Amino acid sequence: MQVNDDQNAVDLLGVGVGPFNLSLAALLAPLPAITSCFFDRNPSFVWHSGLLLPEAEIQVSYLKDLVTLVDPANPFSFIAYLAKHKRLYRFMNARFHQVLRTEFNQYLNWVSRSLANLNFDEEVESIHFEQSSFVARTSKRKIRTKHLVLGSGLSPSIPECARLKTGNNIFHGKDYLSHSHRCRGRRVVVIGGGQSGADIVNHLLSDSGALPSELVWATKRAIFSPIDESVFANEYFTPVYNDYFFSLSSGKKSRLLQEQVLASDGISAHLLESIYRKLYFYEFIENMPRFFRFIGNHELTSLSRSGNSVEIGLRICDTIEQRHYAADVVILCTGYHWQMPAYLEGLRDRIPLENGHFCVRKDYSIHWYGPSQNQIYVQNAARHSHGIADPNLSLMAWRSARIINSLAQKTVYDIDNESTVMEWEGFSGYQNEERQYA
Ligand SMILES: Cc1cc2nc3c(=O)[nH]c(=O)nc-3n(C[C@H](O)[C@H](O)[C@H](O)COP(=O)(O)OP(=O)(O)OC[C@H]3O[C@@H](n4cnc5c(N)ncnc54)[C@H](O)[C@@H]3O)c2cc1C
Structure with a gap:
């Protein structure tokens, strides 16, 4: 295994090739002066393969x-x-409501095959700092780099009571497609009222010949809530709002993240309608006995195996009252969270965390105890500091451009002064009179 010498060190090494680092790689492509390479452990690009369901659309x-x-x-x-x-x-002419996830995945995969500096089937195992560069050890080589960009994504969240119990009939939604055949004619419980839970429920209801015998769908929210895609809510997903959010105190940021949660974590209204209509069809047109129970205000609190069956306990939120259900398959659509990647172990002492998160600067570099000419940039790890758009595709290109401008220490991409309608305490996308009449 060889280490490239300092002369051959790249300017930027990217860990992970999900959409976010792929965007960065695509925007770096016309800039040969910044040398870069990216690594992903998957054999080729794929966007959340376990949830590439035929009808699923991007949000x-x-x-x-x-x-x-x-x-x-x-x-x-x-x-x-x-x-x-x-x-x-x-x-x-097809007039899609939104682009299908399968088609967007094909697009992303096409871009990944068009860029020369992406390396698949190669895991980044560890990174440390040596003299004036980072040294990354992958499953195939060692490589030096001046800067890093971490794009290794989020980890699935598994409720405490389900830890150590996952397997073929209790699994996270991210693995749905490899287990979906187990649901036909069985008692299925889906936990979680976000978009992934809804995509899976819609899929379970799609084929009248392969329905579950019973379907329970439970959410902590009062109902299965739609995403807020209204025009003003969409201003949360603009560069100006991102900069405004960044300027706030951490207390205010936490309150706003709570308040705005449905602008990012709600379910597409179109998908809710599709599910609702399918239930109508089975109950009133097909005259089938009711096989589904959709439950609001309930939280998963216990889960135990009993032979081939699973006993689950759901607590009514804000009470101690429990309800119990028997299932053959339990699907945990319980989201994702950030956690410190294992490959950073060698830098752990040099990276301070605040409330368990990186301290992220405006340009997406993080604080670390090392030379300022070596930066660590992060993708999808700054929701706490930069706002709800962080894990979302909306500002992906803009964030990549901001990272590139920071790397180049000049404006390579002109990303300032976009117009917005709203004004937020000194932050406004309204420019000046000259622009008004230009
Ligand atoms: C099912 C689903 C649908 C979504 N749909 C939308 C949507 O419609 N609109 C929207 O705005 N947002 C959506 N999101 C949110 C967000 O856009 C996606 O999660 C997006 O994939 C995040 O991109 P990423 O690059 O951060 O991470 P990921 O896509 O998770 O990619 C991370 C990559 O890093 C690789 N990796 C990890 N560790 C290593 C390592 N040590 N070495 C090498 N490689 C490594 C992984 O193999 C993976 O390929 C969706 C999320 C999910 C889960």
Whole structure:
């Protein structure tokens, strides 16, 4: 195993090739002066493979692709992908409500195959700092780099009572497709009222010949709540709001994150309608006996195996009252959370955390005890500091551009002064009179 010498060190090494580092790689492509390489442990690019369900749609506009919002003429836009594959007219005429996740995955995969500096099937195992560079050890080599960008994603959240019990009939939603065949004709419980839970319930209801014998869907919220995609709520997903949010105190940030949760974690209204109509169809058109129970205000509190069956306990929120259900399959659509990646163990003492999170600067570099000419940038690890848009695709291209401008120490991409309607205590996208009449 060889270490590249300092002359050959790259400027930037990226851990993980999910959409966020893929966006960065695509926007770096026209900038050969910044050398970079990216590593992913998967054999090829895939976007959450266990949830690539046939009807699932992305929750944002396709203009929020890897590049368009900062560089509309970039050859790696979603529109460029359609044009390259000669399906622009067909796409337009198909009038999709939103782009299918499977198609967006194909687009992302196409970009990943078009970039030379992405390495798949290669896990980053450890990183340490030596003299004036980071040294990353992958499953295939060692490589030096001036800067790092961490894009290794979030980890699935498993409720305490389900830990150590996951397997073929109790699993996180991220693994749904490899287990979905187990649900046919069985008693299925889906825990969690977000978009993934809804996508899975919609899929379970899609084939009248393969329905579960019983379907329980439970959420802690009062109802299965729609995402707030209204015009003003969408201003939370703008660069100006991101900068405003960054300027606030941590107390105010926590309150706002709570308040805005449905702008990012709600379910697409279109998907809720699809589920509701399927239930109507089975009950009133097919005259089937009711096989589903949709339950609000309940939280999973216990889970135990009994032979091939699983006993689950759901507590009515804010009470001590429990209800028990028997299931054959339990699907935990209980979200994702950030955790310190294991490959950073060698730098752990040099990276201070605040309330368990990185201390992230405005340019997405984090505080670390090391030379200031070596930066560690983070993708999808700054919701606490930069706001609810952080794990979302909306500001992906803009964040990549901000990281590139910071790396280059100049404005490579002009990303300032976008217009917004709202004004937030000194932050406003309203420019000046000259612009008004320009
Ligand atoms: C099912 C699903 C659907 C979503 N749909 C939307 C949507 O429609 N709109 C929206 O705005 N947001 C959506 N999101 C949220 C967000 O856009 C995605 O989670 C997105 O994939 C996050 O990108 P990422 O690059 O941070 O991480 P990931 O996509 O998780 O990618 C991380 C990559 O890092 C790799 N990796 C991890 N550790 C290592 C290592 N040590 N070495 C090498 N490689 C490593 C992994 O293999 C993985 O490929 C969705 C999330 C999920 C789960």
